[in-house]
Amino acid sequence: MARVKNVIRVTVGDVAKLAGVSRSAVSRTFTPGAPVSAGTRERVLSAAKELGYRPNALARSLTQSHTNIVAIVMGEFDNPFQPWMFDALTRHLHRGGKMPMLVTVDLAGDPVEPIYRALDFRVDVLVVAAGSLPDESVAACIESGVPVIMLGRSVETDIVDVVLSDNHMAGAQAATILINSGHKSLAYVGGSEGRLASKERGEGFVLALDNMGVGLTQKVFCGSYSYQAGYEAALSMLALDKKIDGIFCASDSLAFGVMDAVRDHLGLKIPHDLSVIGMDDVPMSSWPGYGLTTIRQPVNKIAEFVLERIDYWSVPGEKQPVLQRIPTELIVRNSVRLG
Amino acid sequence: MARVKNVIRVTVGDVAKLAGVSRSAVSRTFTPGAPVSAGTRERVLSAAKELGYRPNALARSLTQSHTNIVAIVMGEFDNPFQPWMFDALTRHLHRGGKMPMLVTVDLAGDPVEPIYRALDFRVDVLVVAAGSLPDESVAACIESGVPVIMLGRSVETDIVDVVLSDNHMAGAQAATILINSGHKSLAYVGGSEGRLASKERGEGFVLALDNMGVGLTQKVFCGSYSYQAGYEAALSMLALDKKIDGIFCASDSLAFGVMDAVRDHLGLKIPHDLSVIGMDDVPMSSWPGYGLTTIRQPVNKIAEFVLERIDYWSVPGEKQPVLQRIPTELIVRNSVRLG
DNA sequence: TTCCTTTGCGCAAACGATTGCACAGCGTCA
């Protein structure tokens, strides 16, 4: 059965005619705070309801200085943390009355074109999951002239907001629990050496160990946060040095890789022979198969803060970017031998 | 240092002035197929480049009958398959010149309001991840008057496109490999009984078994596709009947739950004592810790087809919705005992 | 009654594009 959808779009004009008022009056009833008498407001509202009228957001955006569209710029979903963060973000945006428009940068494709295409829609803000993005894409965002909120990567300029987890704190939390539970020989598995998050987590870890008078036995950066990378890192580290009894990983997926390598390939018991700590607290960490003790990145707090900053940038005036660190939280499960 | 971003928006008018032509000429140079002489085109392009002009997509959408915005309507990310599918979808949309606008329906919040908010932007199409959505949300989409492409759930009306994996085929593929490799007592772990996908996968499985003269030992619907559900289902099934030697699960996450329950809690070996087959082929399936043999839902094929349908609906005329099944593919790993 | 202040409403001009229509220029053909 062929069937054609045929929606006649109802406009301010239609509502105005039915309510017997001017288009301005209609517009004003839908603008909070605008002066309308109770009488007209009521007639307008009932006319609008009868016709099923809703203001055209495109037309509205044309006259106003904002669109309520927020672009989310991301790279590949190569880490389970990303969809997790992403989900929290979109939910908060909705709550704040914003519409998220998604820009996925394809590593194989043009790193800037999709960003320009989003800017064509006059998005209010660019929220940039900077960690997973090529430098060119990040640069394009910064130069766009639109407020930028950067997630998880610090950046050389001082004109954009940066929000990231308190990575030093995270490293310290991992060090503390490992030392307090009597571990002797510790290692760190980072992601990409060039990336701030991996670097800071390692620094925080080492610094805290130092303060407790312990040295770091081994450190490895594997270039990505992937499971595979963790798997391989664990094998090569333990081949080099068998007495390592605690490993802090810069992401949960690295940690999963480490755990599987150590259990399946080397036949060690976790946490009896070796303790593993991850970072992120993705849902999978709580699966009994892993039961990963980890440092949680508080995605909801981060998303909340992003929303605050969006509101901040949305009012005109002299503006001041911030760099905000969100405290992390130790989540204790079963991958660390206690006491 | 306070710093204000101050972007003067450049418009057709500015470009026209600089190039010494009318606004129409500028517009036409940016409209493929419109009549412009080589000379003016060149002058316009160079003026545009000098000013950094790009057409305002909002203004353009106002006059045209389409916006190039595609809404993606989703529920919770409660299944790792969803971000996976979602990622493929957005990439294909970008390739097709569409911008994805994300609508996440919060189970705790209003099931329709976010959808209306997206419609306010006059999105061209609603792509609906129907499986994870409340019925009211789905209904609102269907009644919106905008073309709808429904993913993974069939629906009572015949005015929307439906695209789903060939679930019967998937069930048959699972049955075939299990029987051919000599399994005797088989069980099926479904998600939500009311949901088409779970139902069909089970039917396909049972039907294929029937054809091979084998009966189904047990069947369970756990109400969701989650890891937890799989974990519990496995325990209760095996408590009831210890000789089950093959389980087909309606999703990979169910399968992970089953595997962990069976290995960690019951101490069985996979695939030696019990074979497990999943469905989806999420990236995690290939992790050595699981090595799950599974039925792949071809997300790229699905996304490709969605894009085709979007293009189909975008040209005006008498339209015919379709129901399309995408063939699935058996991915052999190590969770099924062969031969 | 007169004057002044509110309050609410409508007119018309934006916002930044696209596009139907008319027309100028120019070459071609009879």
Add this chain to the structure above:
DNA sequence: TGACGCTGTGCAATCGTTTGCGCAAAGGAA
């Protein structure tokens, strides 16, 4: 030379809103 067709171009209307401004009506104060 005149008629005809083709190309390109510009004018002006249009898309669906918002909003500054002027003004009428109403109400209060003197």
